[in-house]
Amino acid sequence: MKAKPYWNPYLAGVLLGLTLLATFLIAGQGLGASAFPKRVLATVGNEIAPEWTAANPSLGIYLEDDSNPLRNWLVIEVVGVMLGGLLGALSAGRFKATVEKGPRISRNGRLMYAAGGGVIMGFAAALARGCTSGQALSGGALLATGSWAFMMMVFAGGYAFAYLVRRQWT
């Protein structure tokens, strides 16, 4: 089966924007992604090294209210994102176990880059208190000052390093 084409970017943007607006109106907060890893880490840390985790300035905040750190809107939302992504890909005939890469790089080389980028982004999102979803998109719509600074710097960082990693894509 031939995959369906992607949506027009402006149409996709409108639907994404309406989803984001509905999130603000219903839940009183924006969408996010990087709270999920941090809350999972806080949960696991609480099992393995409860004292260290509770005292850690980055993870301890999720244990302060004595309830399960995974019992959280953003955590459940990410589960919804997984389901939405899966169904979106399946229904468009786009689900495929593969690695997205350009022709000039090996599969493992590409996966190394992906992992490295993930590590950097995990660190960066923890530092900035959010990622492209929670800061740039959600904070951007609220016109939050730090979120706009963050968004500009994401584009700056991407363009700054694009030349160095071009082997992956073209």
Place this chain on the structure above:
Amino acid sequence: MTDAIFPLVFGSEELRLLTAIGLGFLFGFSLERAGFGNARKLAAQFYFHDMTVFKVMFTAILVAMVGLYSLSAIGLLDMSRMWINPTFMWAQIIGGFMLGAGFIMSGLCPGTSVVSAASGRWDGLVTFGGIFVGSFLFAVFMDWFPALGSLYNGGSLGESVLPTLLNVPAPLFVLGVVVAAGAAFIGAEKVERIFQQRHDPVELAPKQTWQTPRYKFAIAGALVVVALIATGATAPSLERPGQPMREMTPLELAQEIIAGDPNLVILDLRPSSDSTAGIPGATRVASDSVVQQLLSSAGAAARVVVYDDAGSLRLTVQGWPRDLDYRHLTGGLVGWRSEVVTPAEPTGYGTEEREFIAWQNQIAAFFSGAAVRPSTVAAPPVIAGGPKKKKKKSMGC
């Protein structure tokens, strides 16, 4: 006094959590259909030959921003109850730059890595795994390097929004962003056309029919119209009043009432059209002069709690006796009903949670019992503080 219905107030946290599945689903589905499950399509943004990331992201920001600020302007949305990302300038500038570098290495950002992994892409799964490692490294580094902690908290401006920071009326600022983004979209289309002559666009680009300028300008036009309507309405204010009133939670108030504090004055400031019963012992007030009369006779030790229907109340205490202790009730009467009058459902989390619920139910029994059978009011339950329930945090992204 506005009757802001948004953000919605839920009877229980479980109900609110349930909405996350549906909204997350829509988020993931839209991202996938936009092409954001494909690292090559996202990465192409940074080589100028496919500006989809920019177009989708800014359209979404525009729609949500115009929606938020318009609804706030016409009083349907209470921005003071919204969770607004706190600004930590240095952390977000450095973190943003790093995230951009990681983005072009992975070809994905944290949210899209989830979608990519869900659509079967190994690079998406590996990226998502890497994010866990990176978050863990950050936590460890926070312990090892105190300087990282100062960066993490550097440049704090609190809940800062650009219109307030730059002292521009919010509707005007929103309109400015819409116009600037419209110009940027036209620029992005031009850049794309130039660079696509050298590179093939990433496969599965949408069909040309959708990309007619007419369609794009229709959306841009609609946004501008909504923004203009917002301009005509009153400017939304995100600021708290000059002399902000502190909050009191329904459960705290319930304890005060049970304790029978003679200095407690409860003012019901709902519009007189609302005829449902208020909080026991509250005085219904219609005008400022009645309030002033009441308060001047109350004595210097009076502690004044005000409430309206949904806690959207933001009052300055100008004109009221200045030296009294004013509080407004969190969540208003709706909050009171859900936290105090309605017995809590046991959720089965730990002993402390159960103790808290038992204590909350004791209070609920006191108030609903007292209202239904006034003759059988026994001695008030012994309520000594009770386990402390901390404010929920919703932080991160």
